[in-house]
Amino acid sequence: MKFISMALIGSLGVAPAFADDVNEIMDADSDGTVTVSNVSGSVEVQGWSRSQVEVTGELGSRVEELIFERDDDEILIKVKVPRNSNGGISSDLSISVPVGSSLQVHTVSADITVSDVEGEQELESVSGDIETEAHASDIELGSVSGDVEVQGDNQSIRSRLNTVSGDIESDSLAGEINAESVSGDLSAINGSFERAMLNTVNGEIVYRAALLDGGRMDVETVNGSVDIEYDGDVSARFDIETFNGSIRNCFGPDSVRTSRYAPGRELKFTEGDGSGRVTINTLNGSVRLCKN
Amino acid sequence: MNRNDDNNFDDELMAKAARLSKPVVPKRDLWPEIEQVISAPVVRERSAWNTVWAQAAAVILLVGGSSGMTYMAMSGDGDSTVPIIDAHTQLVFEPVSGSFGSQYFLGPDYQDAHRVVSDNLNERLADLSPEAREEVLANIETIRRAIDEINRALAEDPGNVLLQELLIDTYRDELSVMKKVDSISNNAMYRSDI
Amino acid sequence: MQAAMPAKSGQTEANVVALAADQASEELNWVRLAQGADTFAFEKLYRANVDRVYGLCLRMTGNVSEAEDCVQEAFIQAWNKLDKFRGDSAFGTWMHRVAVNVVLGRMRKARREQDRIRAVSDVAPPMETIADDGELRDLEQAINELPSGARHVFVLHAVYGYSHGETGDMLGIAEGTSKAQLSRARRLLVQQLDEVSDEQE
Numbered sequence: 140m141k142f143i144s145m146a147l148i149g150s151l152g153v154a155p156a157f158a159d160d161v162n163e164i165m166d167a168d169s170d171g172t173v174t175v176s177n178v179s180g181s182v183e184v185q186g187w188s189r190s191q192v193e194v195t196g197e198l199g200s201r202v203e204e205l206i207f208e209r210d211d212d213e214i215l216i217k218v219k220v221p222r223n224s225n226g227g228i229s230s231d232l233s234i235s236v237p238v239g240s241s242l243q244v245h246t247v248s249a250d251i252t253v254s255d256v257e258g259e260q261e262l263e264s265v266s267g268d269i270e271t272e273a274h275a276s277d278i279e280l281g282s283v284s285g286d287v288e289v290q291g292d293n294q295s296i297r298s299r300l301n302t303v304s305g306d307i308e309s310d311s312l313a314g315e316i317n318a319e320s321v322s323g324d325l326s327a328i329n330g331s332f333e334r335a336m337l338n339t340v341n342g343e344i345v346y347r348a349a350l351l352d353g354g355r356m357d358v359e360t361v362n363g364s365v366d367i368e369y370d371g372d373v374s375a376r377f378d379i380e381t382f383n384g385s386i387r388n389c390f391g392p393d394s395v396r397t398s399r400y401a402p403g404r405e406l407k408f409t410e411g412d413g414s415g416r417v418t419i420n421t422l423n424g425s426v427r428l429c430k431n
Numbered sequence: 432m433n434r435n436d437d438n439n440f441d442d443e444l445m446a447k448a449a450r451l452s453k454p455v456v457p458k459r460d461l462w463p464e465i466e467q468v469i470s471a472p473v474v475r476e477r478s479a480w481n482t483v484w485a486q487a488a489a490v491i492l493l494v495g496g497s498s499g500m501t502y503m504a505m506s507g508d509g510d511s512t513v514p515i516i517d518a519h520t521q522l523v524f525e526p527v528s529g530s531f532g533s534q535y536f537l538g539p540d541y542q543d544a545h546r547v548v549s550d551n552l553n554e555r556l557a558d559l560s561p562e563a564r565e566e567v568l569a570n571i572e573t574i575r576r577a578i579d580e581i582n583r584a585l586a587e588d589p590g591n592v593l594l595q596e597l598l599i600d601t602y603r604d605e606l607s608v609m610k611k612v613d614s615i616s617n618n619a620m621y622r623s624d625i
Numbered sequence: 626m627q628a629a630m631p632a633k634s635g636q637t638e639a640n641v642v643a644l645a646a647d648q649a650s651e652e653l654n655w656v657r658l659a660q661g662a663d664t665f666a667f668e669k670l671y672r673a674n675v676d677r678v679y680g681l682c683l684r685m686t687g688n689v690s691e692a693e694d695c696v697q698e699a700f701i702q703a704w705n706k707l708d709k710f711r712g713d714s715a716f717g718t719w720m721h722r723v724a725v726n727v728v729l730g731r732m733r734k735a736r737r738e739q740d741r742i743r744a745v746s747d748v749a750p751p752m753e754t755i756a757d758d759g760e761l762r763d764l765e766q767a768i769n770e771l772p773s774g775a776r777h778v779f780v781l782h783a784v785y786g787y788s789h790g791e792t793g794d795m796l797g798i799a800e801g802t803s804k805a806q807l808s809r810a811r812r813l814l815v816q817q818l819d820e821v822s823d824e825q826e
Contacts, residue, residue: 178619200799226729226797245618248560263615266563281615284566301611303570321570321608340570340577340604359600361577380593382584401588422581422597440815447764448783454676455683457693462671465697469704470664562734 161232163207164193170239170258171212178220179248180229181267186238186255192216193235201227241276250285268305273298273312286323291330300325306342324363331370332356339363350375350415358419365419369430374411379419379426380404389429548609555616567612574605652716660707667707671700674717678724684780685728687769695731699724725781725795732773767817771810774798778806779814 167173169190175182180199192214194207199220206217214236220228230249236242241258244251246267253260253271260278262269268285271278275294280287281301288308289300295314300307302320309316309327315334318325324343327335331349335356342363349370350356356375358365364384379386379394386394386406397403406428419426556564581598585591652673658666675696682695703710703723710719768776768784781792782803789803796803 176619200802201797245615247616247619248563263618265559265612265615265619266566281611283563283612283615303608303612304566319604319607321604322573338600338604340574340601359597361581361597361601382591382593382597397593398588401591403591403593405593420593420597420600422577422584422594440819441811444764444811444814444818445783447761448768448779449786450761451684451765451768451784452786453680455680456676457679457696458689459693461675461679461693461696461700462668465671465700465704466664466668468697468701469667 161194161196161198161205163195163205164191165207165209165214166190167192167209167214167237167240168212169237170241171214171237172241172243172258173214173216173234173236174243174245175232175234176215176217176245177230177232177249178218178228178246180218181231181250182244182246182252183231183233184242184244184251184253184256185233185235186240186257187235188238189235190237191235192237192240194232195234196230196232198230199226199228202230205230293330295333312348329370349373350417352412353414355415356417358417359421360424361422363421363424365421365424365426367419367426367428371430372411373415373417373430374413375415375417376409376413377407377417377419377428379406379417379428381421381424381426383423384421384425386426387428388426391428544606548606548613552609552613555613555620558620559616571605571608574601574608577601578605649715653712656707656710656712656716659704660710667700667704670716674720675700677717678720681721681724681780681785682728684768684784685725685777687776691731695724695727698727698731702727721785722795725777728777729796763818763821764814767814767821770817771813775806775810775813778803779810782807783810 167190173184173192175184194205194216198205198218201221203219203221206215206219208215216232216234218228218230218232236256238255238257240256241260242253242256243261244253244263246264248266249264250267251262251264251269251271253262255272255274257274257276259276260271260273260280262271262279263281264285265282266284267282268288269280269282270288271280271290273289273291273294273296275296277297277299278289279299279301280289281299282305283303284305285302286305286308287300287302289298289312290310291298291312293311293313296312297315298309298312298317300309300316300318302323304322305320306323307318307320307325309318309330311329312327313330313332316327316332317334317336318327319336319338320342321339322341323339324345325337325339326343326345326347327337328345328347331351333351333354335346335348335350335354335358337344337346337356337358339360340362342360344358344360344363344365344367346356346358346365346367347370350373352374354375358367377391380397380403382403384404386404388394388406391408391410392406394404394406397405419428556567559567578598578601581594581601585594585598588594652670655666655669659670678699679692679696682692682699683689686692686695699720703720706723710716768779771779777796778792778798781787781795782789787795789800789807793800793803798806
């Protein structure tokens with residue numbers, strides 16, 4: 140039998156014979172809080188209908204212990220590692236929690252993947268990617284360099300999505316969204332918002348969702364481009380200003396120079412009954428404004 | 432193959448393996464690039480990013496009449512109050528003696544906030560991986576450059592309200608990013624309650 | 626300047642690299658100077674050890690360009706933490722440790738970037754063999770094709786003669802794991818080389 144030639148990149152070698160397998164379960168409140176802390180590896184959380192929390196997976200060979208404790212309505216799951224560890228701490232956890240739980244996950248480089256959790260979610264990582272489903276409750280997702288991806292189901296909630304350089308993608312969120320990045324790209328697709336705040340320094344901003352009547356949208360970027368295509372009609376007063384960027388719009392009047400002597404363009408107009416308010420400010424970013 | 436052959440083959444294998452430990456001369460001289468890196472002026476890591484933030488104070492800043500400053504807790508974190516420059520702060524344009532025209536300054540409140548936040552972050556960054564630290568520093572550099580660019584534009588057009596708003600917001604972004612990185616790292620690595 | 630003797634299994638590299646006493650003290654002088662930021666002294670250390678470090682990098686990565694990067698990064702890292710070298714082993718042995726660290730670090734980084742791109746690359750990096758001897762070349766090729774965990778252990782233990790304890794220490798794995806990986810490597814290599822020799826018959 141010929142063994143497969145493995146590329147250097149992506150080869151994980153054989154699982155060390157001494158990595159610990161985890162398989163523990165305990166009773167939990169059906170709507171309690173579950174807090175997970177894992178430095179590196181991965182964290183997968185899925186909601187289930189049992190009033191129990193189950194943890195399975197593999198701990199790195201240098202992990203000191205897995206803490207799995209309950210304090211009334213709170214469950215804590217923590218991978219404890221030696222202070223200045225160099226290797227052997229990467230742990231993969233797969234956690235099932237009651238579907239009504241609130242969830243807090245903190246990692247350094249471990250990726251976080253969550254599904255079927257209806258309670259509030261606070262998911263943070265330094266460099267791990269974060270992927271989750273939003274349902275009935277508010278979410279707060281933050282990563283420094285990892286990407287953030289959230290799939291909503293059109294229920295009205297508050298979403299805060301924050302990165303330094305990772306990209307942010309949301310699909311079918313509704314209610315309020317506050318998405319910020321320095322150099323990551325933001326995109327909010329589908330869904331409908333009463334309040335949308337989208338802010339980057341260099342990242343691109345793409346919005347392909349509805350803005351409800353009376354809704355408020357604030358978009359600001361220094362160098363990123365802004366690409367908005369409203370889903371359906373929009374009723375708002377528009378105030379768009381750029382210093383060096385272009386403004387291209389599919390509806391409403393054309394933009395005008397703000398001053399005869401200095402650069403800068405602006406576009407101020409009212410669409411529909413003007414009940415909402417949209418402001419867009421950029422230094423160098425181009426702005427495209429359309430609706431479908 | 433019978434057992435004996437297996438053992439012989441295995442022994443041969445190990446003998447051959449040992450021969451592979453002979454030193455190998457690289458195809459090209461790798462020293463020049465190494466020398467370039469190690470001869471570069473040494474900047475101690477800590478001071479490297481201190482410098483980035485020290486520049487924050489030196490860079491042309493905005494004056495906010497302190498009557499307009501409001502203190503607000505940063506979201507999600509009740510333990511420290513960081514002054515946020517109120518977007519509606521009255522900006523005071525102060526002519527500066529000399530030929531350089533106007534300058535905008537951020538008041539001492541901002542300076543204090545900046546110092547607190549950057550001290551905390553300094554410590555966190557030291558414990559991050561080099562890649563993560565590099566990522567954060569590069570992005571703070573991005574913000575600094577954006578601030579410079581806006582200031583340069585403001586120098587030409589000091590009354591430009593869009594530019595003033597962008598400048599204030601970008602300063603706020605910088606504080607907010609530093610605070611966020613500090614908080615994420617702290618939660619992931621240091622909190623003893625989790 | 627360098628001891629070009631190949632390692633035998635069971636002997637530690639430090640023993641094999643038994644530099645003559647005067648060589649050892651000359652090396653220590655250079656180390657001391659280099660610790661004082663003397664780049665000329667460091668270059669001497671480089672010249673004296675590069676071939677051994679390159680050999681290790683090449684065996685562990687199986688790829689010339691990776692090995693070259695590994696050598697450079699290893700010496701740069703060595704320069705930056707030269708104060709940590711206490712002289713209780715030969716400088717060359719210490720450099721081996723630094724080089725192994727670099728290989729592992731680059732693999733972790735490459736893996737993270739690979740995940741980000743989310744693309745599966747079918748193209749393996751170019752494998753290179755150097756031995757002039759046909760049989761050795763086959764072995765080289767076979768080692769290059771081992772899964773990385775098994776390859777690293779095989780290179781350090783079977784090629785360079787580090788004990789399982791030392792190998793485990795350098796790779797950040799348990800001694801038992803090192804033994805398990807070595808068995809696996811031997812089994813896979815025997816299978817692979819068996820086939821090759823069958824093909825040639």
